[in-house]
Amino acid sequence: MFIGGNWKLHLDTQSATQLTQEIVAGLSDKQAAEIVLFPTFVHLPVVRDALCNSDVKLGAQNQSEHEQGAYTGEVSAWMLKDVGCQYVLLGHSERRHVYHETDAMIAKKLTRAFEAGLKPVLCVGETLDERDDDRASEVVLQQLNAAFADCDVAQIQTTVIAYEPVWAIGTGRVATPDQAQTMHAIIRGFLHDRVGDKARDVQIIYGGSVKPDNAKDIFSKPDVDGGLIGGASLVAEDFLAICSAF
Ligand code: PGA
DSSP, X not given: OEEEEEOOSOXXXXXXXHHHHHHHHHSOTTOOSEEEEEOOXXXXXXXXXXXXXXXXXXXXXXXXXXXXXXXXXXXXXXHHHHTXXXXXXXXXXXXXXTXXXXXXXXXXXXXXXXXXXXXXXXXXXXXXXXXXXXXXXXXXXXXXXXXXXXXXXXXXXXXXXXXXXXXXXXXXXOOOHHHHHHHHHHHHHHHHHHHGGXXXXXXXXXXXSOOHHHHHHHHTSTTOXXXXXXXXXXXXXXXXXXXXXX
C-alpha cells in the first residue's frame, strides 16, 4: 500500500513542521504502507528535517521538464533529489488543467525524474464531461500511453500511478469503490500489456476526496493499492486514520 499526503499550496514553516511531527508520532511501528508527504517546494527542507529517523518519505508536488538552464521559477529533478526527495508528483490534474501542462511535457518530466533517481507518482484522470460522454477509460489510457512514450519496462514498473478523477478532487464527491476498481482494473490491464506479470507489483492508488470515513471501502478493492490524499492530509488525525484504513 502507498499513501501520499498532497499538501498543495498550504501551510507555513511552523505548521508544516508541526503536522509532520504529529504524523510521525502517530504512526504505529507496524505501519504496512509506504507513506510519503508532498509539501510545497519551500517546505521540503523543514519537512525532511522533521522526518528524520522515521520511515515516512519526502516527495515534491511538481518538477521541471528541464535539467537546468534559463527557466525562471522552475525546480529540477536533481534539485529535488539533492534536498532529500525520493518521490515526485507528475501530471496532477491541477497542473494539467490550471497550468496547461501537456502530455508531452509530462512525458519529459517523467524522463527527468528517472534520470535523477526519483520515483514518479503519475496522476491520470478524466473530467466529468469526459465521464458523462463515456470516454473516461479512453482518456486515462491516452494519458498513460503519452506519459510512458519514452519509458522502458523497468521505469514503468517503478512508477506509482494515481487515478484521480478530476470531478472528485477537492469536491467532496468521491468515486464509488466500484468506479475506482473498474478504472484501476483497466489501468492494471494497460500495465499488463506493457510489463507482463510484473503489472501486479505496480502500485495503483486512488485520489479524490478520500476521507477517514470512505477510505476503508475504497482501499478494500483488489486493484486499489492506496491513496493520494489532499484536504484530509492537512489534519494529522484524519491522515493517520486513512493510513491505517486497510
Ligand atoms: P482531495 O485532493 O483529497 O482534496 O480531493 C486529492 C488530490 O488532489 O491529490
